[in-house]
Amino acid sequence: MFPATHRPACWRPHLVSALICAAAVATHSYAAVLPVTDVTINPSPAGDLNTNATITSITVDGVTYADLESITGVTFPGNPERVWGQNAADPGSDEAAVLGLNYGTGVLNVGANTNFQYGRTLAPDELLFIIRDGKASESITLRLIDASNALVGSYALNIGSGEFQNTFSKQVDLKRESGGNLNNRDRTGESFRLSDFTGTGDLSTVTGFRVTTNGSTFDVAAVGVVVPEPTSLALVAVGCLCVFPRRRR
Numbered sequence: 001m002f003p004a005t006h007r008p009a010c011w012r013p014h015l016v017s018a019l020i021c022a023a024a025v026a027t028h029s030y031a032a033v034l035p036v037t038d039v040t041i042n043p044s045p046a047g048d049l050n051t052n053a054t055i056t057s058i059t060v061d062g063v064t065y066a067d068l069e070s071i072t073g074v075t076f077p078g079n080p081e082r083v084w085g086q087n088a089a090d091p092g093s094d095e096a097a098v099l100g101l102n103y104g105t106g107v108l109n110v111g112a113n114t115n116f117q118y119g120r121t122l123a124p125d126e127l128l129f130i131i132r133d134g135k136a137s138e139s140i141t142l143r144l145i146d147a148s149n150a151l152v153g154s155y156a157l158n159i160g161s162g163e164f165q166n167t168f169s170k171q172v173d174l175k176r177e178s179g180g181n182l183n184n185r186d187r188t189g190e191s192f193r194l195s196d197f198t199g200t201g202d203l204s205t206v207t208g209f210r211v212t213t214n215g216s217t218f219d220v221a222a223v224g225v226v227v228p229e230p231t232s233l234a235l236v237a238v239g240c241l242c243v244f245p246r247r248r249r
Contacts, residue, residue, distance in 0.1 A: 032196045033159055034061050035166040036129055036189030041103045048184060049104040050086040050173035055222055056101075058129055060191045065127065067227040070101045071208070072119030074223075075149065076110055083107045083133075083174040083219070086181060098220050103187065104172045107133045107221045110211060115149045116223050117208040122194055124203055127226040129191040133172070133219035136164035136188070141213040144197055146205040153201015156212075157192060164188040187221060 038059040041049070057066040074095055082097035084090055088105040091097040097106035122128070139160045144152040167186040174182040194203055211218065 033157070033163060033190055033192045035163065036060055036131065036191055037062075037166055038064075039103065039131070039168055039170075039187070039189065041170060044170065048171045048173045051088050052085065052105045053103045054101050055103050055131065055224070058189065058191070058224075058226070060127065060129070065226040067229075068101060068224050069118070069227055070099060071116045071223045072099070073117040073208075074098050074108075074110075074115065075117075076108075076114040078111060080111060080114075081109045081177050083109075083176050083182065086173045086175045090177075098223065101222050101224055103131070103170070103221065104174075107174065107219050109219050111218075112211060112213055114211045115145055115208060116210070117145075117147070117149070118225060120207060121204065122206050122208075122225070123228060124195040125193050126228055127191050127193060128209075129189055129224055129226070130220060131187055131189040131222040131224075132164055133174070133185055133187065133221055135167065135186060136161050136218075138218065139213075140211055140218055142192075142197070142209045143212050144194065144201070144203075144206045145208050145210050147207045149208075149210070151210070152203070152206050154199035155194075155197040155201050155203075156199055157197045159190055159192070163190050 036058050039055050040057045041053040042056050043053055055068065057064050058068065059065075076094070080094055082091060082094050084097065084107070085105045091106045094108055098108040098110070100106070139158060142157045142159065144155040146152055165188060167188055170187070172185045172187060174185055176182060194206055
């Protein structure tokens with residue numbers, strides 16, 4: 001160790017780079033399943049929502065994200081019931097009820113072995129989220145899948161019945177496919193990452209997830225992902241590469 005007055009000048013840029021790297025990595029150190037504490041929707045009427053509206057941002061752990069992508073495909077066994085806003089048109093299909101970042105116009109009661117696909121490979125630290133109708137009274141288990149809907153290794157994630165409890169300020173008035181209305185319905189949400197799943201397998205092949213166990217009241221309104229920030233990823237790469245000293249010529 002050099003005394004403070006005799007440290008070589010070359011240590012300074014490496015220390016700065018190390019601090020940049022550490023700061024960048026720190027911004028990407030994540031907890032496990034976290035609630036979506038708030039959403040913004042457009043349009044946002046004064047009363048309960050019963051027409052079309054789109055989720056434009058979500059807030060997780062004090063951070064608001066506005067660059068969102070929806071899933072691109074969903075497959076499910078059987079014939080799940082769909083519901084929609086009382087003053088909105090029937091989405092026309094079960095798939096349409098859950099595709100897109102809809103807040104009020106489409107909800108699907110999904111069962112076990114429903115597959116949600118994002119249409120692209122997912123990175124381990126991308127923030128995924130589910131917005132559902134009502135508070136949870138059951139636990140759900142998620143498994144990772146590839147583009148062919150095949151399970152990826154043994155990866156699994158359990159979202160307990162104590163989750164999906166934080167409700168948003170805007171409630172929804174719905175109409176059931178089987179008839180009858182559902183008034184003043186709450187919306188709740190949870191977020192998670194591939195890195196929160198436990199198990200083994202090839203994460204580089206993951207394009208979605210499957211609900212493998214759940215009760216009969218898992219009503220999904222929207223499934224999406226926060227688009228990664230290229231500048232943050234670049235900061236990590238550049239900062240970490242600069243830590244290593246350059247060779248003397």
